[in-house]
Amino acid sequence: xxxxxxxxxxxxxxxxxxxxxxxxxxxxxxxxxxxxxxxxxxxxxxxxxxxxxxxxxxxxxxxxxxxxxxxxxxxxxxxxxxxxxxxxxxxxxxxxxxxxxxxxxxxxxxxxxxxxxxxxxxxxxxxxxxxxxxx
Amino acid sequence: xxxxxxxxxxxxxxxxxxxxxxxxxxxxxxxxxxxxxxxxxxxxxxxxxxxxxxxxxxxxxxxxxxxxxxxxxxxxxxxxxxxxxxxxxxxxxxxxxxxxxxxxxxxxxxxxxxxxxxxxxxxxxxxxxxxxxxx
DNA sequence: TCAATAATAATAATAATTACTATATTTAGA
DNA sequence: TCTAAATATAGTAATTATTATTATTATTGA
Numbered sequence: 001x002x003x004x005x006x007x008x009x010x011x012x013x014x015x016x017x018x019x020x021x022x023x024x025x026x027x028x029x030x031x032x033x034x035x036x037x038x039x040x041x042x043x044x045x046x047x048x049x050x051x052x053x054x055x056x057x058x059x060x061x062x063x064x065x066x067x068x069x070x071x072x073x074x075x076x077x078x079x080x081x082x083x084x085x086x087x088x089x090x091x092x093x094x095x096x097x098x099x100x101x102x103x104x105x106x107x108x109x110x111x112x113x114x115x116x117x118x119x120x121x122x123x124x125x126x127x128x129x130x131x132x133x134x135x
Numbered sequence: 136x137x138x139x140x141x142x143x144x145x146x147x148x149x150x151x152x153x154x155x156x157x158x159x160x161x162x163x164x165x166x167x168x169x170x171x172x173x174x175x176x177x178x179x180x181x182x183x184x185x186x187x188x189x190x191x192x193x194x195x196x197x198x199x200x201x202x203x204x205x206x207x208x209x210x211x212x213x214x215x216x217x218x219x220x221x222x223x224x225x226x227x228x229x230x231x232x233x234x235x236x237x238x239x240x241x242x243x244x245x246x247x248x249x250x251x252x253x254x255x256x257x258x259x260x261x262x263x264x265x266x267x268x269x270x
Numbered sequence: 271t272c273a274a275t276a277a278t279a280a281t282a283a284t285a286a287t288t289a290c291t292a293t294a295t296t297t298a299g300a
Numbered sequence: 301t302c303t304a305a306a307t308a309t310a311g312t313a314a315t316t317a318t319t320a321t322t323a324t325t326a327t328t329g330a
Binding site (some may be wrong): 282285292294298 | 301302305310312313315316317328330
């Protein structure tokens, strides 16, 4: 109900997320936007991130390392999470379009969406390893 | 390196997880085990849950509602999370066995595992809805 | 039985996020 | 353009989930 009012801070937050693929945490967004708005508060960042996520303009990603991350790319895609450095990146692979129906076959509830997250070691962690990893 | 020593508390925690499919949070585990060990501490529950997860005897599940959940079922399977009541349940569907390779095709890192989580509304939330949902 | 070691309970500390409130910004209308 | 209503903000306090600390207790191998 409550009408949304423009704010430069929100625009800056959204703009940052549209132009990065780093899947930043709220704190990383805060540090970035702080460069333009030196006295923006962390609460403002959180409130706007949640607002934008609720409106579907960005996506909130739950990760195993505590802080949630945010993604300005809203078209369906999947993520990789590095167990070593905690970085998160997009994967270049086709969406599993039938999977919601497959999952719904032996399930009585209603399935609207899904997330897929892959885990392992990112390229740069592979290369920075001191020990050679035997296969 | 450090040798593991038996503890009745840890056994009780593991036993609970082996016999429930409720995907409890640390706090729910605490409340349950408290019935048998009235002065067990929450820290003990957390420490043992992490220990068991590290040993691969249970699984830690990241959820969008803050608290992590724990699962005594360690064979590959997928989860459903109800956006309305926050309950989590197992889905009866075949594991996507090829998906790690598919994801790895255009990816330079190393992919070890994946999780799939479905979102929507569970049966009991569907039924308890006051409004009829038009399709 | 005993000594070494790991586990515990109780508590304090930390990290991520949300809530509160007085002030500032936005915006629709006169 | 000016004004008033409504929303947004900064700054701060509070909450929640989790980890760290430490003195005491339980386990275990000799």
